[in-house]
Amino acid sequence: MELPVVDFSSWHDSQDGAYRQRVAQELVDACQRVGFVRITNHSLPEATLNEAFGWMERLFALPEEEKMKAPHPAGWAVHRGYSWPGLEKVSQTLSTGNDEEVRKKLREVPDVKEVYDIGSDNNASQPNQWLPDDILSGFRDFITSFYWDCDRVGKEVLQALAIGLNLEDENYLSKKHSGNDNQLRLLHYLPVPAQDLEEERVSRCAAHTDWSSITMLFQDDCGGLEVEDISHPGTFVPVPPVKNSIIMNVGDLLQRWSNDRLRSTNHRVSLPGLSDRIEGPGRMTRERYSIPYFMSPDDDAVIECIPSCMSEEEPAKYEPITRANYNKMRASMMY
Ligand SMILES: O=C(O)CCC(=O)C(=O)O
Numbered sequence: 001m002e003l004p005v006v007d008f009s010s011w012h013d014s015q016d017g018a019y020r021q022r023v024a025q026e027l028v029d030a031c032q033r034v035g036f037v038r039i040t041n042h043s044l045p046e047a048t049l050n051e052a053f054g055w056m057e058r059l060f061a062l063p064e065e066e067k068m069k070a071p072h073p074a075g076w077a078v079h080r081g082y083s084w085p086g087l088e089k090v091s092q093t094l095s096t097g098n099d100e101e102v103r104k105k106l107r108e109v110p111d112v113k114e115v116y117d118i119g120s121d122n123n124a125s126q127p128n129q130w131l132p133d134d135i136l137s138g139f140r141d142f143i144t145s146f147y148w149d150c151d152r153v154g155k156e157v158l159q160a161l162a163i164g165l166n167l168e169d170e171n172y173l174s175k176k177h178s179g180n181d182n183q184l185r186l187l188h189y190l191p192v193p194a195q196d197l198e199e200e201r202v203s204r205c206a207a208h209t210d211w212s213s214i215t216m217l218f219q220d221d222c223g224g225l226e227v228e229d230i231s232h233p234g235t236f237v238p239v240p241p242v243k244n245s246i247i248m249n250v251g252d253l254l255q256r257w258s259n260d261r262l263r264s265t266n267h268r269v270s271l272p273g274l275s276d277r278i279e280g281p282g283r284m285t286r287e288r289y290s291i292p293y294f295m296s297p298d299d300d301a302v303i304e305c306i307p308s309c310m311s312e313e314e315p316a317k318y319e320p321i322t323r324a325n326y327n328k329m330r331a332s333m334m335y
């Protein structure tokens, strides 16, 4: 499986309808075949991305007690703030009724990463957990503007998807996203003995699909992301990092929205891609930083089959559902 590449250069300022249609078609083809695509020449400046990685390195380098001044609230309802290593466990498990036992079992193989989650300050149900500003002065301002930069790029991608899906309104998807329900994650995977990962005593991020409409991922040069080849289930293919490109993937909600035409593909993070990323006699993996940005429709947005994705032969498979109810169904096993 080759990861498809879509070149977005001049997407946002081109007046050439045929050109836009071609890019949009390539994007939709990739989302149907693979569910993952590398977007190059997008409109997020290199300097902005470098700055984002710089801030996250400074954030995670803070002493534990400082980071704990913005802790992730207990429980699963609020998804903001700092999560220390082992707190979060990504999984595909849905609630069974015996949640405590399932939770304990899932944590026998801890995820060795720390996370800082950020959303929109306009989202009252998901209050941001900011550090006191004197701890990392400037962080909040930069990250807030980065959040909205990412939202802008994400909406360009949603527009391209709408055009590629032959929707009359190119804002059909993006207008259900005010931007206030997106989520920005700063992820720091700690160094760990490669052998512990190989023998599955610990994990970095276990195989999962994302929930939202689309995810855009920025990664450092360490590697480790692997994507399932949907034509060979069970086979995971490394997606090596390419500086400044965005890895975009379809989430479960967009798969449902598109009547399963666009695919939400399993992915995971394990060993770094190259052996030079494993160091010393203890074979420690290098640390890794990544930034996923999840685009999510608004709470009350009703997700019902995209008109161009159904026909008489292919009727809508799913009932309409609000985004809030969809998330409720998915969230209860995370914390
Ligand atoms: O760190 C990565 O490269 C991927 C993380 C991821 O898949 C997620 O947070 O959903």
Ligand SMILES: [Fe+2]
Pocket: 208, 209, 210, 267
């Ligand atoms: Fe993911």
